[in-house]
Amino acid sequence: MNVYPSVVEAIGNTPLIKLRRASELTGCDIYGKAEFLNPGQSVKDRAGLFIIKDAIARGALRPGGTIVEGTAGNTGIGLAVVANALGFRTVIVIPDTQSQEKKDTLRLLGAELVEVPAVPYANPNNYVKVSGRMAEALAARDPKGAIWANQFDNVANRQAHVETTGPEIWEQTGGKVDGFVCAVGTGGTLAGVGMALKERNPKVTIALADPMGAALYHYYAHGELKAEGSSITEGIGQGRITKNLEGAPIDVAFQIPDSEAIPLVFDLLEHEGLCLGGSSGINVAGAIRLARHLGPGHTIVTVLADYGTRYQSKLFNPEFLRSKDLPVPTWLERAPSVEP
Ligand code: PMP
Numbered sequence: 001m002n003v004y005p006s007v008v009e010a011i012g013n014t015p016l017i018k019l020r021r022a023s024e025l026t027g028c029d030i031y032g033k034a035e036f037l038n039p040g041q042s043v044k045d046r047a048g049l050f051i052i053k054d055a056i057a058r059g060a061l062r063p064g065g066t067i068v069e070g071t072a073g074n075t076g077i078g079l080a081v082v083a084n085a086l087g088f089r090t091v092i093v094i095p096d097t098q099s100q101e102k103k104d105t106l107r108l109l110g111a112e113l114v115e116v117p118a119v120p121y122a123n124p125n126n127y128v129k130v131s132g133r134m135a136e137a138l139a140a141r142d143p144k145g146a147i148w149a150n151q152f153d154n155v156a157n158r159q160a161h162v163e164t165t166g167p168e169i170w171e172q173t174g175g176k177v178d179g180f181v182c183a184v185g186t187g188g189t190l191a192g193v194g195m196a197l198k199e200r201n202p203k204v205t206i207a208l209a210d211p212m213g214a215a216l217y218h219y220y221a222h223g224e225l226k227a228e229g230s231s232i233t234e235g236i237g238q239g240r241i242t243k244n245l246e247g248a249p250i251d252v253a254f255q256i257p258d259s260e261a262i263p264l265v266f267d268l269l270e271h272e273g274l275c276l277g278g279s280s281g282i283n284v285a286g287a288i289r290l291a292r293h294l295g296p297g298h299t300i301v302t303v304l305a306d307y308g309t310r311y312q313s314k315l316f317n318p319e320f321l322r323s324k325d326l327p328v329p330t331w332l333e334r335a336p337s338v339e340p
Helices: 020-026 044-057 074-086 100-108 127-141 156-172 188-200 216-222 258-272 278-294 318-323
Strands: 016-018 029-034 066-070 089-095 112-116 146-148 179-182 205-211 252-256 299-304
Touching (some): 020 258, 020 278, 029 278, 044 156, 066 127, 074 089, 074 100, 089 100, 089 127, 100 112, 156 188, 179 278, 188 205, 205 216, 205 278, 252 278, 278 299
Parallel strands (some): 029 299, 066 146, 089 112, 179 205, 179 299, 205 252
């Protein structure tokens, strides 16, 4: 058994889990990287750790200093876990549309939470821009200093996946991986894993699974940033080429509607015991599309990005699902079949 000096060392080295039904359906070996097993229950612990390590190494972050970030939640949770372990404070700016569970988790971890209305990136009151301004103001007045994590354009985020997630996938598959696919929030995961795998084997196919409402599918498929529709998924869906996406080796792009992704989330829970968030549904749908694109007999890896309890009030709430015209899983409304 592993013994670690702190929770920080427990980040990463997550298992690959075979996705049985997706594999049977396509004749490929499809695996999910179980990122929900990180201490903060998402893939973003890795980015949080690398951003903080980089800021310490640059001398930008000193003991007792503050980390400020705008986040859909998971990066904030990852930053708060690492910050608590290493002796820093966190101030997190979150759009009010994100799930209550993520906000509650951030508060319970001791992060100072600032909720702002969800407005587009071009608006100066967008959560990312608010967090940048707050970091600047805090750095000027707090003697212990403050940094802006800036996950979208800070490539320490992508570096986490270049140095850890990508090499782990390569080793776990014995170098036999044929394709990797995932959705993009900052692009750190897709670009970083893509770069690490391409470096080891340029023939690996790197694919984007884009939710509706994001602009990247049209960019990588047709060269133009263009968004259409919307998605209930959280933490993904990008409208611009972030610094983390620059130079990402993306071979193929798929656009995945919620009607395709959300039933997969329920299916994975019911039949494979995997309780996941909505972005994992987009990722697994992307893995099935990539399997069909490559043909049977290939090994494909995707990301199981975070745990489903984070979305109980939305993705697993019958009322919410009905309001979005999405199917309601039978067990969520089932009466007990046996008498007490
Ligand atoms: N899934 C979830 C649930 C997330 O929170 C995020 C990050 N915001 C992603 C996927 C996308 O990861 P990345 O930022 O590396 O593109």
